[in-house]
Amino acid sequence: MIIKPSEHPGSHERHLLRKASNPLFPFAPTLDDDNLIDAQRLDHEALQTFNRDFHELLEETTSLAGNVESDVILQLKDRMDRAYESASSLGHDVSKTKDAIRKLLSFIMASVRRGAGTDMQAHQELDQEESAREAHFALLDAPLVADLLSPNSPIHPDELVPTLLSADKDELQVALQMFDEVQLLAILNQGAALLEQLQNEGVNVSLPQEKLAFIQGYAEFAGGL
Structure with a gap:
C-alpha cells in the first residue's frame, strides 16, 4: 500500500478499518489503496458539508435579535444537538468545533431559561434536559458510538x-x-x-x-x- 490511514480518521475510514479482512463481516473488503482512498474521500466530503452547514448555523445563532420566538430558539437548539452528533463522526481534530457548539448551546439554553421566567417546573425540566444532553455527548466521545449515531452512518x-x-x-x-x-x-x-x-x-x-x-x-x- 502507498496510501496510509489517517491520523484522525472519519467514520467511513474507521469502519473500513474495522471491516478489512475481518471474517465477522460478510464480504469483508481488503485494505488497499483504492478502498482507503474512497473512504477518505467520503470523510472529506462529509467534513466539507458539515463545515458549510455549521457556518450557516453559526451565523443564524449569532445574529439572533433580542426578542426571538421560542420556536426559532428550540429549532436552533435541536440543530445544535444534531451538529454535535455529526461533528463527533468526522475525521480531523474537531475538539474546537465541539467546544464551540457547547458554548452556543449554553447561549441558547440561557435564552430559554430567561423565557421560562420563574416557572420552577420549566427550570427543572431544563435541568433534566441538560443532564441528558451531557450524558449523550459523553457517549459520543467514543468513536464507535459516534459512528453508530451519525446521520450518515456507514454501519449498515x-x-x-x-x-x-x-x-x-x-x-x-x-x-x-x-x-x-x-x-x-x-x-x-x-x-x-x-x-x-x-x-x-x-x-x-x-x-x-x-x-x-x-x-x-x-x-x-x-x-x-
Whole structure:
C-alpha cells in the first residue's frame, strides 16, 4: 500500500478499518489503496458539508435579535444537538468545533431559561434536559458510538453485531448503553448464531466469543436478562 490511514480518521475510514479482512463481516473488503482512498474521500466530503452547514448555523445563532420566538430558539437548539452528533463522526481534530457548539448551546439554553421566567417546573425540566444532553455527548466521545449515531452512518443495520463484536471492550461498554433490553437480547442471539456459523467454517472465534460474553454480562448486570 502507498496510501496510509489517517491520523484522525472519519467514520467511513474507521469502519473500513474495522471491516478489512475481518471474517465477522460478510464480504469483508481488503485494505488497499483504492478502498482507503474512497473512504477518505467520503470523510472529506462529509467534513466539507458539515463545515458549510455549521457556518450557516453559526451565523443564524449569532445574529439572533433580542426578542426571538421560542420556536426559532428550540429549532436552533435541536440543530445544535444534531451538529454535535455529526461533528463527533468526522475525521480531523474537531475538539474546537465541539467546544464551540457547547458554548452556543449554553447561549441558547440561557435564552430559554430567561423565557421560562420563574416557572420552577420549566427550570427543572431544563435541568433534566441538560443532564441528558451531557450524558449523550459523553457517549459520543467514543468513536464507535459516534459512528453508530451519525446521520450518515456507514454501519449498515446488518453490520451492527459484527461491529460490536469487533470493538475493544472499553468502547463496547460505552456503546452498549445505547441499547434497551430487547435490543441486547437480539444482539446476543444474532451474535451467538454468527459465531456458531463461523466456528463451523473453521474460523477462530475465541476473541469475539469473549466480546459476546462481555455483552451477556453487561445485559445481566443491567437487569435485562
